[in-house]
Amino acid sequence: MSKYYCLIAGLPNIALDDSKLAYTVSGFREELDGILTSKDRRLIDLFFLKFDNANLIQFLKTPDAEPDGRGTISVSDYRAALRALRDEEAIPKATIKRLPAYVVDFLKLYLQSEEKGEAMENVSWDDRLAAFYYAYAMKCGNRFVADWYELNLNMNNMLAAITCRKHGLDKSGYIVGENEVANALRTSNARDFGLGDTVEYLPDLQRIAEETDLMAREKKIDLLKWGWLEENTFFKTFDIECVFAYMLKLEMIERWVTLDKTTGEKTFREIVGAM
Helix, strand or coil: CCCCHHHHHCCCCCCCCCCCCCCCHHHHHHHHCCCCCHHHHHHHHHHHHHHHHHHHHHHHHCCCCCCCCCCCCCHHHHHHHHHHHHCCCCCCHHHHHHCCHHHHHHHHHHHHHHHCCCCHHHCCHHHHHHHHHHHHHCCCCCHHHHHHHHHHHHHHHHHHHHHHHHHCCCHHHCCCCCCHHHHHHHHCCCCCCCCCCCCCCHHHHHHHHCCCCHHHHHHHHHHHHHHHHHHHCCCCCCCHHHHHHHHHHHHHHHHHHCCCHHHHHHHHHHHHHHC
């Protein structure tokens, strides 16, 4: 396993309440160029696929919209893959090399639903794509990274289930994925969804779900995730896991630093609504 002594020793200390950025997430990615092994670089690329996911959803809704530059898959690749699948032809080799397998599976599902007349605004395609992405990421071969994605899948699903119960909604339409937690959330009517003995952070998440201030709620979620990162990298000080965790922390700080009081409430209502 590769060690990154010089890289990690030279990184500035950061905290969630920092008011300035040590790096942007994109800047940190550039910093890693030429330092990481090809295997470890793929884990960093895995993280940046989230921006490609957002670009794909935006493309399906508004084909001419400007994509987020943090993504690496071009709109032309999405367009070529979609056209080939519609025409029941093979996706061009150059395109298929740049598309993760889960993107192709998602596009097939999208076309099937399109034939049934399901409009994008009536179906949570963000959630469907997220389910494909999480399943893909959880098979990355790195235990820490896989656990991180499963943590996010579980937290999002549990918050969705708690919200559904609070408002009398059918939770089955909001739970994604097929792991043990997702299946328990779909089937259990217990207060803890039958997960009290297996998900140690569930009580914390239930308390957070009761927070009425949306920005305070999101900050508490980030603090919970930050604590998980600290705990799970404690013995991996100079490993890729520590590099990956640092990037995740930078993303959290970047989101908070770039929000101002005027746009904050609107943005977080959108975040919670999407959740």
